[in-house]
Amino acid sequence: MRTNEFERYYRKLYLPLCMYALRIVGNPYESEDIVQESFISIWNRIQTSESDPDNFKSYVYRTVRNNALIHIRQKSSVEPLDEKYADIPDDEAIDTSERDANIWRSIDELPSKRRTILLLNKRDGMSYDEIATYLGISKKTVENQLGKAYKTIREAGRRFYLLLFA
């Protein structure tokens, strides 16, 4: 495999693989490192072997899964975050990772204030009233912004199925 082809795979699979690793280790920074290490080791292996792996995509997923499992064992936090991702990655696990990736990207692209409100509510568990007081805005604005944020990310999740069954 030439560098250009490898780079195309890298860019296309990067975010879904990070999502896949995230399901196992539960920490985005560690997931990034695991995916990076996996790609580098695969690249080094390709350089020294005669033929490319058969199904490249599932080969990369398997490598990331193995590295993620090694990682959590080293951290002695014995159990993977999500039990079913400890299995050999199947089509469903790959679909989930790609769906997660679409949703992650849609949050990246939200206007920053709207994103802040979404995270305060969903990630940090603050109520509408708490967010309104915290940010010094009206509860109506919080509801409004959250409604818009959900619409965007739900559509990102649906877009995935449109692509899948098109």
Next chain:
Amino acid sequence: MRKDNEKKTAESIRFVTSHYEPDVFDASKAWKKSGIRSGLKHASIIWLSAAAVAAIILTITFIRPADMAQYDVDITANAKTTYALPDGSSVTLTASSRLAYDSSTFATNRHVTISGQAFFEVTPDKSHPFSVTDGLATATVLGTSFGISRINDSSTMVAVETGMVKVTCNDRSEVVTPGQTVVASTEGLTVSESEMNVNSWATNHLDFDDTPLPKAIKNIEEAYDVKITDCPTDNSILLTISYSGDVDKLIDIINELLNLNLKIQQE
């Protein structure tokens, strides 16, 4: 089928929002850092991103002694030292920086006062917000972490590493997210993009992304408090690396990558 899909989407949204951090998972940056295109020797690069850095940086240079005398815990560091707080959070102070808080109320009111420069790793606890003040501005942790520095007597800088922080100054406030810096002064609050490696002095973690070598070296000198000699002044030499660890190893790696002969000046 449709209902099943809606359910899966809802589950994905739950998962992604609860783990979301801004500014991670950038495929282009990661590809560049991998060094595959440029054929770097990977073995010598230590891949370790900001995983452990749920952190706050605080730099405050001026506080009247009287403001701190009321607290029963009052620490001044002789050299760079890390202290544990009663809630499991930790604080790293630079030499001659000072930290004070009230230990009898700390469990219910996680509030500390700072002068000098400090780096915090805060244990999240939604029902007990963690806040730090320097007398001018107050920073309150929303997600996991944040940072403040006083740049002169009339303005304070807050740089966020991870999580979200609310900064209040004279009844005005801004929410700051990772990669952003807010400067608070009597005139108000201004938000901008953070300088790279703003918290490196405490984390010993450095990121360079096509950074001109002289600038990178300056960053390294500040982060590790060392002097580096034999550095070319050529701004066209670019460095891309993500590194955590001690400075000797880092200089070895850079020398090997760029075929240089940088040295750390011994005191």
